[in-house]
Amino acid sequence: MTHQLKLFFEDDHEAVISCGPDEDVISAALRQGLILMSECREGVCSTCKCFLADGEYSELLPHSVYALSPSEQEEGYVLACRLRPTSDMEIEFDYPFSMVQQYQETERRGSLDQIEMVSDTVARVVVRTMAAQDPLRFLPGQFVRIALTNGVSRDFSMANLPDDSRRLEFFIRVYPDGEFSSYIAGEASHGEQVTLYGPRGKFILRDNDRTPVFIAGGTGLAPVLAMLRQLAAERPAQPAVLIFGNTNVGDVFGADELKVVTEQLPNLHVVSGVVNPDDSWTGEVGTATEIAHKYISENDRSQFEYYYCGPPKMISATTQMLEAASVARDLCHHEDFVPSRMEETNG
Numbered sequence: 332m333t334h335q336l337k338l339f340f341e342d343d344h345e346a347v348i349s350c351g352p353d354e355d356v357i358s359a360a361l362r363q364g365l366i367l368m369s370e371c372r373e374g375v376c377s378t379c380k381c382f383l384a385d386g387e388y389s390e391l392l393p394h395s396v397y398a399l400s401p402s403e404q405e406e407g408y409v410l411a412c413r414l415r416p417t418s419d420m421e422i423e424f425d426y427p428f429s430m431v432q433q434y435q436e437t438e439r440r441g442s443l444d445q446i447e448m449v450s451d452t453v454a455r456v457v458v459r460t461m462a463a464q465d466p467l468r469f470l471p472g473q474f475v476r477i478a479l480t481n482g483v484s485r486d487f488s489m490a491n492l493p494d495d496s497r498r499l500e501f502f503i504r505v506y507p508d509g510e511f512s513s514y515i516a517g518e519a520s521h522g523e524q525v526t527l528y529g530p531r532g533k534f535i536l537r538d539n540d541r542t543p544v545f546i547a548g549g550t551g552l553a554p555v556l557a558m559l560r561q562l563a564a565e566r567p568a569q570p571a572v573l574i575f576g577n578t579n580v581g582d583v584f585g586a587d588e589l590k591v592v593t594e595q596l597p598n599l600h601v602v603s604g605v606v607n608p609d610d611s612w613t614g615e616v617g618t619a620t621e622i623a624h625k626y627i628s629e630n631d632r633s634q635f636e637y638y639y640c641g642p643p644k645m646i647s648a649t650t651q652m653l654e655a656a657s658v659a660r661d662l663c664h665h666e667d668f669v670p671s672r673m674e675e676t677n678g
């Protein structure tokens with residue numbers, strides 16, 4: 332039986348689609364020319380997470396607990412790519428309808444232009460896309476899937492702003508057994524070909540007067556840096572806070588980039604912390620989540636809006652911390668660097 336779905340967007344725009352018996356919501360919308368935000372369409376990335384305001388389903392298709400935790404599901408959140416309705420529905424999406432129209436994924440050929448280690452565990456990689464194609468247009472905070480010629484592909488967030496230079500800057504955490512990252516840090520050579528798919532993602536700055544509080548865990552700084560650069564270019568007087576957490580002192584990177592951004596965005600307050608300090612460390616001690624908790628407990632947070640990004644454990648800890656601090660969900664935006672090699676699944 333076909334059901335009618337009413338879709339509500341952040342800017343009060345509404346759309347109505349039909350959904351067939353064996354169809355998920357993303358596929359149904361696509362069939363009707365509506366490109367809802369989605370990435371993996373396998374229940375892994377959480378990009379399609381939305382709120383089911385009304386309607387029934389028997390169970391979600393298999394998905395990762397990182398993409399949707401059981402407690403989120405209990406509260407009414409669902410993954411549109413894993414949702415097969417058994418009744419008419421009303422579904423709320425936390426992005427404006429304009430994002431639906433802008434999202435047009437493209438494929439770009441490029442080459443590795445620069446690869447340099449910028450800390451013990453992080454590589455800065457610059458990809459230059461081909462002159463024969465238009466430069467990639469994207470919103471600061473979005474990411475692309477990078478495919479190597481050996482067939483391995485992973486998602487990485489751009490740290491630069493879109494421009495005509497055809498250069499895309501990435502900060503990549505190097506795992507010793509990481510298929511993609513250890514290849515990039517160890518074997519890849521200058522000029523090597525890559526293919527980029529995107530732009531993807533909805534981790535973008537909201538256009539309002541609130542003070543953004545960015546919480547970045549490790550290379551979670553990459554999309555945050557893009558948003559800080561956007562603020563510096565568009566709203567240089569904007570107050571903002573960056574809480575940047577790393578595990579070890581040797582992991583810390585981005586000092587030069589943050590120095591430039593801080594000069595251009597003088598009301599940016601940066602708090603940097605590590606879990607394992609050494610004698611040289613003068614910053615905070617603790618995880619990004621712990622430092623953020625301390626910061627928001629000690630400051631007037633009535634105007635704060637939160638943007639956080641990093642590995643799954645940091646994302647779930649920060650979500651729990653903000654929930655415990657009674658921060659409204661619509662003031663929390665995050666990008667979860669879910670590893671591609673998934674071990675934990677649910678459903």
Ligand SMILES: Cc1cc2nc3c(=O)[nH]c(=O)nc-3n(C[C@H](O)[C@H](O)[C@H](O)COP(=O)(O)OP(=O)(O)OC[C@H]3O[C@@H](n4cnc5c(N)ncnc54)[C@H](O)[C@@H]3O)c2cc1C
Pocket residue numbers: 376474485486487488489501502503504505506508509510511512513532550551553554642643666667668669670671672
């Ligand atoms: C939307 C999105 C954006 C992303 N953007 C970035 C980015 O800008 N920079 C960046 O560095 N990464 C980013 N990632 C993560 C990236 O896509 C890869 O998953 C990551 O680099 C590991 O890939 P790999 O091939 O090197 O390791 P894999 O071969 O996939 O894994 C190697 C080993 O490392 C472990 N591992 C992988 N990731 C983690 C982790 N986060 N925490 C603990 N253990 C882990 C795996 O379990 C495995 O044992 C992003 C992910 C997503 C979904």
Ligand code: FES
Pocket residue numbers: 368369370371372373374375376377378379380398410411412413
């Ligand atoms: S698109 Fe639904 S979880 Fe990735």
